[in-house]
Amino acid sequence: MDGSPPAGPSDAAISARTDAYFNRTRAIVQRFGDVRVTYAVFLRRPVVSAPRLAVEFLESVARDRGTRFEIELMHPEGTWVGAGDPLLYVTGSLVELADLETLYLQKLGPPCVAAHNAYQMCVELPDVSFLAMDARHCAGAEMANMMAYAASVGGGAAIKEGAKGFIGNATDATAHWFGAPRGYGTMPHALIGYAGSTLRAAEMFQEAFPDENLTVLVDYFGREVTDGLAVCRRFPELAAAGKVAVRLDTHGGRFLEGLDPAESYAVLERHAPGAIRRYRSETELRHLVGTGVSASAIWRMREALDEAGFPKVRIVASSGFNVQKCRVMADAKAPIDVVGTGSYLPDIWSETYATADIVSYDGAPRVKVGREFLLRRNGDRKKNGNHGG
Structure with a gap:
């Protein structure tokens, strides 16, 4: 490795x-004369800026x-x-930009x-x-990388406002976005089915990975x-040290x-x-007192752990966590230590569509009717410097 990009x-x-019409545009401009554009x-909905992957792509092609x-x-x-x-x-x-629009928009909107x-x-x-647990909901490795990057950016923005934010994700390949050496996670339902009991699955995990914290799925x-209490009683020292968690x-x-x-x-x-x-x-009531991982379910688990003498055992909650569910949990002061969220990160895929329009040709402002809002206004300034590739 020579250290070059x-x-x-x-x-x-x-x-x-x-897209084929971008390729044809490039060929036409090559034939009739290049122009600086x-x-x-932009996107059509409010977002948090996460441009790095698109910018790096443009710089590498340049x-x-x-x-x-x-x-x-x-x-x-x-x-x-x-x-x-x-x-x-x-x-x-x-000539050099015409055929890149499809690819850099793919890397920007989502x-x-x-x-x-x-x-x-x-x-x-x-x-x-x-925890970002979206990898298995993604359409391949590139999307998984985009979602992990996005979670780190959005979580980082929240951390600046005093939140704990995202501490990691599920795969080793994208853990670097969170400054972690590897992905987080202990066991899926499949391991419990294989073991035949929740307790036996916990014992197997502890034997195989004795230095790891133990997070046990308890709903199988x-x-x-x-x-959950059976696992705590089996590993009381770990439970007392805060190294056991139950995942609902x-x-x-x-x-x-x-x-x-x-x-x-x-x-x-x-x-x-x-x-x-x-x-x-109706949705808020379901999150509060309904089936599944409700606020009442989390509070009941916390009650049981505390009453049994395991106040340091943590609760990990997953299943259907989106903004609305998080808001309801906050209102109910649900005693959650960690939330695992998956499918919500890339939710409503149609909202991820970014688009681009040429707004000047050799310095002359020009854009299709209806997109005049994209034209530079007097006083427009670069907010984060200039990248060149």
Whole structure:
């Protein structure tokens, strides 16, 4: 390794992966004469700026083609961007830029939306740590990398506001975005099925990985409280040292062990009565006192652990956590230590579509009717310096 920046994709690979009309535009401009253009790149919804992957792609292609792109980043990484507000302006040869739009937009929109989703969750539950468990919901390695990057950006923005944010994710390949050497995670439901009992799965894990903290899924047999306490009693030293956690992933088709609608209300009445005395939508009520991983389920698990003498055993909550669910959990003061969130990071894929328009040709402002808002205004300034590739 010589320390030089990695090369970008070949021209053949770019041509094969880009929209055909961009390839034809490049060929036409090559024939009739090049022009220097500026693209405005934006999304149609509010986002958190997460441009690094797109910028690095543009810079790598510029190096490989022996050209230079002037990239003006209007919103630094981790900052809020309004709908339709250009994230960046890209200036350079139209011949060299025309066929890149498809690929850099793919690398920009999804991270920006996912970063916004991650940020919103973290600020709703500022005292809770988050894990990005989205890898198996992603369409391949490139998307998984984008989502991990996005979670680190959105979580980082929340950390600046006092939240704990995202502490890691599920895979080794993308753990570097969180400054971690490897991904987090102990066991899936499959291991418990293999072991035949929750306790035996915990014993197997502890024997195989004696230096690791022990986080145990406790919903496989529908005995979250019983099996969770059995693991704590089996490993009392680890439990007393705060090295044991129970992960609640109860299916939405049933209540946590020992709960029903009446008892769920009773649990919240003991711990967060205000949360159930206000008007609630059907979805909010389900998050509070319904089936699955509800606020009442988390409070009941905390009660059982404390009553059994395990106050340092942590609770990891997963299953359907989005901004709305986090908001309800905060209102109920649910005693969550860690939230594992997966499918919500890339939620509503249609919102991730970024787009770009040329707004000047050889310095002359020109854009299609209806997109005049993208034109540079007097006083427009670069907000985070100039990138050149």
